[in-house]
Amino acid sequence: MEDKSTIVVFSGDLDKAMASFIVATGAAAMGKEVTMFFTFWGLNILRKDQYVKTSKSFMDKMFEKMMPRGPEKLGISKMNFGGLGAKMMKYVMQKKNISTLPELIQTAKDLDVKIIACRMSMDVLGITEEELVDGIEYAGVATYLAEADQSKLNLFI
Template sequence: MEKTKKTIIVFSGDLDKAMAAFVIANGAAAMGDEVTMFFTFWGLNILRRPEKVKAKKGFLQAMFGAMMPRGAGRLGLSKMNFGGMGAKMMKIVMRQKNVAGLEELMATAREQGIKMIACTMSMDVMGITREELVDGLEYAGVATYLAEADESNVNLFI
């Protein structure tokens, strides 16, 4: 059987949408598919290190960095977030139901060899540096995503 490819653009930085992207990516990889996830704009927040990282930035880029969540553990829900309480309640229910959290889904994605690409243009616009992002990523622009998508039988935008 020929190996198929899946590509996912991760545009959203919402916890529930990030979880959906990683559940789909991990499911496809478990089925033997090659998976590429392309993180752009708000989706880059998923990949940010939780600790503050010193980086030389302009004023506006520094402001963006201060206003955005640092890492998967600090994301809010797209609906019913209630100042962060919705995400906390969701995590409690997920633990009670033995559902993997986002950090665990990300670790599984790395173990399965899912390619994660950070969009360099979005990084520049939002003032996010490579030092601020987790290890194990690739860095590229839209042309790289489009080349991957051209070879894919499924393309998702989340």
């Protein structure tokens, strides 16, 4: 079976996260096995939106505080203007009845898209498992490469 689709989600921007999930859910709806591998800033998409108490080093706390907590807090990659651009985009999408990022994430889960958080990036940014949403897997680059090797469609977003 070499017909999977695998997407590395490196970016934590709302617009790129949306693009990732639109491709992933589209491919899954067409019957493909899809794996999304979340790394670096992409991990923020998987963060729980509520505060999680953890014991961390000072530096890890700094990253934790400065990075957005979950899909509702993401900025957009252009014209964000301190979050205003993201608000505008979400407002417009709601008006036009376009699926929001949290809805796309739910659809991905319903379609059995495999969601993997990159352990090494979690280590770099000091993110713990308790801070990420449930129902995901944890793995490293070897797992990513094994999935990619079985995939016809490979993207880095």
